[in-house]
Amino acid sequence: MLSYRHGFHAGNHADVLKHGICAFIARYLLRKDTPVLFLDTHAGAGRYDLQAPEAEKTGEFRAGIGRLMPEAADAPELLTDYLAQVRSLNADDSLRIYPGSPSLIMALMRPQDRALFYELHPSDEARLSQFVSGRRRVRVEKADGLRNLIAHMPPPERRALCLIDPSYEIKTDYALVATAVSQAWKKFPGGTYVWWYPVIDRTRVRAMEVAMRAAGLRKTYRVEFCMEPDTAERGMTGSGLFIVNPPYTLPAAVDAALPWLVEKLGAQGPTQAGWLFPE
Numbered sequence: 001m002l003s004y005r006h007g008f009h010a011g012n013h014a015d016v017l018k019h020g021i022c023a024f025i026a027r028y029l030l031r032k033d034t035p036v037l038f039l040d041t042h043a044g045a046g047r048y049d050l051q052a053p054e055a056e057k058t059g060e061f062r063a064g065i066g067r068l069m070p071e072a073a074d075a076p077e078l079l080t081d082y083l084a085q086v087r088s089l090n091a092d093d094s095l096r097i098y099p100g101s102p103s104l105i106m107a108l109m110r111p112q113d114r115a116l117f118y119e120l121h122p123s124d125e126a127r128l129s130q131f132v133s134g135r136r137r138v139r140v141e142k143a144d145g146l147r148n149l150i151a152h153m154p155p156p157e158r159r160a161l162c163l164i165d166p167s168y169e170i171k172t173d174y175a176l177v178a179t180a181v182s183q184a185w186k187k188f189p190g191g192t193y194v195w196w197y198p199v200i201d202r203t204r205v206r207a208m209e210v211a212m213r214a215a216g217l218r219k220t221y222r223v224e225f226c227m228e229p230d231t232a233e234r235g236m237t238g239s240g241l242f243i244v245n246p247p248y249t250l251p252a253a254v255d256a257a258l259p260w261l262v263e264k265l266g267a268q269g270p271t272q273a274g275w276l277f278p279e
Helices: 013-029 053-058 065-074 077-088 101-108 122-132 145-151 173-187 202-215 250-265
Strands: 037-040 047-049 097-099 114-118 138-141 160-164 192-199 220-226 238-244 271-277
Touching: 013 065, 013 077, 013 101, 013 160, 013 192, 013 220, 013 238, 013 250, 037 101, 037 145, 065 077, 065 250, 077 097, 077 101, 077 250, 097 101, 101 114, 101 122, 114 145, 122 138, 145 160, 145 173, 160 173, 173 192, 173 202, 173 238, 192 202, 202 238, 202 271, 220 250, 250 271
Parallel strands: 037 114, 037 160, 114 138, 160 192
Antiparallel strands: 047 097, 192 238, 220 238, 220 271
């Protein structure tokens, strides 16, 4: 259950999609002065060294953020905040430090905002706690992020961006995430929930859609980006995001960014973006 370490996968094509969209949504929410709760159910270590043995072993970042940074000056609006943060952590043209979602969020947070980061892996939780040490209104817990997602809704801020990003190592994760998001949404239907999923087995993705429909979720947008065509063989060919209550600016930004990502990352699989459940 606790074998997954995101350090092996930091900066890959799934991170590019997930982190680019999360930074875009966060920036939109921060246009208003009222406070925002940022909640991350599977926060990881916070920041990653791409020259560490984990990242070097897979080299996945080279086919993800490694291909985008030389082209960052021409990036579409969806990715500008995200790529600017990566650039700010790396001198000159080097690429060694990669910001995980806690790093991205903390760089955008204002004094009135609050962040809750959950991570069960003991090593990553320790690294994350050290990373956020000294930051006010930021809390790290070695706890079940899905349970806490439900428990903290509705937040006192009445505004929230919740990132749900499990590893899906255990097949039951698909159903657990669908249940957790549905229950959190019922308690706080006004929150923004960004729910990542891997494209490995289409039947499991469709089962999540069925569960969301049965729960009555509304205003849910889906973005999917696949590096390779679907295959019956084991392995992740791409990933996607279900986004409940996205900013009204997101669909146009995604439409402009997907062709650019396909070109720069050399993707050969299907992409899609559109409303899964409208208003």
